[in-house]
Amino acid sequence: MRFLMYTIGDDSVPIPPPSPELMAEMGRFMDEATKAGVLLATGAMAPSAQGVTVWFSDGKFTVTDGPYAETKELIGGWALVQVASKAEAIDWAKRFLRIVGRGESRIRQVFGPEDVEPKRA
């Protein structure tokens, strides 16, 4: 099963740069997740001020520059993992958050090629 795990934060509040200790510990954690065969891909989001929203309604496009109105709900970094169960994804998120110290991580299942597609009724 594939899950997208992403951190949620407020990107109007600048985050202090991570300490070398935190960086090292995070490096070890990423290494562990890779060695456990669960990490498929990772990434980090650029600040939302650089983002764009494209709307389509009544046949008309509206393109707005970021940031979004609700800055507390923004995605910071993400990891795509392949694990045996949702409980396992939760356990990896806990391991990640324990290193970060505090924060919020959200987990959504992503359908991969191994998932049987919902049959049409």
Add this chain to the structure above:
Amino acid sequence: MTAPDTHRAIEAVWRIESAKLIAGLARIVRDVGLAEDLAQDALVIALEQWPETGIPNNPGAWLMATAKHRAIDRIRRNVALEHKVEVLGREIEIQQELAEADFEAALDAAIADDVGDDLLRLIFTACHPVLSTEARVALTLRLLGGLTTEEIARAFLVPEPTVAQRIVRAKRTLAEARVPFEVPRGAERTARLSSVLEVIYLIFNEGYSATAGDDWMRPALCEDALRLGRILAELAPQEAEVHGLVALMEIQASRMRARVGPSGEPILLLNQNRARWDQLLIRRGLAALERAEKLGGALGPYALQAAIAACHARARTPEETDWARIAALYDALAQLAPSPVVELNRAVAFSMAYGPAAGLELVDALTSEPSLKNYHLLPSVRGDLLAKLGRFDEARAEFDRAASLTRNARERELLLERAAACARGSALPPR
């Protein structure tokens, strides 16, 4: 957390930690069977205590410390038996390890490499040639994949007691044969590694052959095999064939959604909708293949098969396929790991690269091959090549024969349609 939630959380911890736990214990007690029993004891204690106390911050270290205490209890109980001195020596060793447990957190990083060595030893032991193939598969899924006996039984469509028996016997065989808990070296390593790779690929193919309506545990075997392969690739990064196998599995898995039609019929590679191929897995597969190629030396059988799969994966349309390269790769594969099935695939590649007559020449050399006597793909391929050459009467006879040999109803239908088209003097049935 509710009780079922805690239970699931503990199962998840087990999936992540069990292989490392068993591997670490096996190094200490030098018996894989005993190591697994101790790990299971620790799991039982966790299932009793964690719902009350909550899951500890470092569940892996907790399980290891608990299992080591159990090891000492067991040794004390057995101490009256024969090998007193040897057993006492082992106890002192474990006591020392326990005393060191306090420093474990600080040493975590340093120990990480040792854990890798232990895991590698565990993989080689579980796939030891002294065991039957079935036993190797069951033991690998159990010890390294963290699957329960019940899950293995469901995945392989066999009764649970059969799998349990297989595992018990395998552990006994390893103990009786005094298989050392080590990573083989030199010439032995190559042979033993191919046994490991064979087991992982077997697990993958068992999952890949699952069909609609099967228990979901069956296709999940593909994920289990991929995970084992990815773990092995990090444990033995200098082994090109490990990356070759991972590449092959990643690329094959990328086609899972495209290879079956809406009514469950198999869709052949060239007819698949390539938009449904999973690009993430293709990229991972190509990266793994690159790792294998960068290690230098001639490609092994898995890397060659991965290289062939990569030719298909790189082509955005079937017409873009580099058939000359595929034909050359099949040449190399036929040299390295000759088999009638490889020959048949080589013939198909030659027909695509150099025309149906070139392919037919190779196929004709296979018609007397006893192992292909009842293999429906031989007359099916031969029929296709004959039809392309306009030899419709011969082609029709081959399609009829292929239809009588296949066990898949939908495929039989397709073959009979092609036979009927040949009877009308056309290579392909009307669409």
